[in-house]
Amino acid sequence: MSRADPIRKSYYDAVELADKTSDWLFYGGAVLSFATLFVDSVRFPDAYSVILIAFTVSVLALFVIGLASRLYLTPRAEDKRRQDFYSNACGIDLIHQRTEGYYNNDLTDPIKKMAAQLLENSLFSKTIALRMTKRERIKISVYTILWVVCLLYRRTDLGVVVAASQAVFSEQVLAKWVRLEWLRMRFEKTFDDVYKVFQSKPPVNEFNVITLDALSMYETAKANAAITLSSQIFEELNPRLSAEWNDIKAVLKI
Structure with missing residues (x-):
């Protein structure tokens, strides 16, 4: 039996990429957060400023990607999966990207x-x-x-x-x-x-x-x-x- 899952490739891959990016941003932000404790802002003001800027950017990026994943990427992928689920059960095409061998x-x-x-x-x-x-x-x-x-x-x-x-x-x-x-x-x-x-x-x-x-x-x-x-x-x-x-x-x- 042939197997194909276009829904995962078209929609869930984007969700997984967003999740992995969020994880890297979080760990990067955690490292930068610790770095602010060990870099003397008086002796090394430029390095301290760079760390703070990088930390701020990572926090903002994490917020934006998390919001996009929760409100757009994940609901979109789950909607397509449900449509395929009901299409297969009822024999009616609610979506043109149908899975093969999935159920x-x-x-x-x-x-x-x-x-x-x-x-x-x-x-x-x-x-x-x-x-x-x-x-x-x-x-x-x-x-x-x-x-x-x-x-x-x-x-x-x-x-x-x-x-x-x-x-x-x-x-x-x-x-x-x-x-x-x-x-x-x-x-x-x-x-x-x-x-x-x-x-x-x-x-x-x-x-x-x-x-x-x-x-x-x-x-x-x-x-x-x-x-x-x-x-x-x-x-x-x-x-x-x-x-x-x-x-x-x-x-x-x-």
Whole structure:
């Protein structure tokens, strides 16, 4: 089966680039913030001014890119993904850039097909998010240990402690890890809920309501967390997860 995902290339690549740029700007700004503590503004006024200007530019750039990503790039990409999702489930083209081999099930009823697509999506999403959280846990552990060392070491300048605290408790470090962990749990719940509804085979109306509720929870979780899942991890795990999905389809007869 041929596989193609023009939506990721056309829309999500821009989101990932914005995220990576924001990370680099944040870490660059953190370094510059520490640099202001060690450069004597009286002895080296020119160097100090350059550092302050660079820090200001990095903060402004981070603000602009973050705003563009949250309000334009990410919503645009998610809208296109949803349009493709509904197009595939209902057999109606809401978007001309359709994926191939992205959703894999043999159901024909739109709601049941939607439920199967959601089950497949949540399987991939929860596994990718788990791999991402493992990396973030290591990173946040290192940052936390360094921050505690700075805090407990009595000779550490108060400015260094403040700068380190600002970095660790920022949107890009601690808050991002918490949002990712929360998103992973929501993906896991979505997968469990949809899997159970296929197993229990409730009446049609109940099946439809549970499916739509789970889909809403999945989409709102992505919107609230504002985390873009790694395309690199997706490519790495895709063969294993595709095989696992085939096993799930066989068990559920979908």
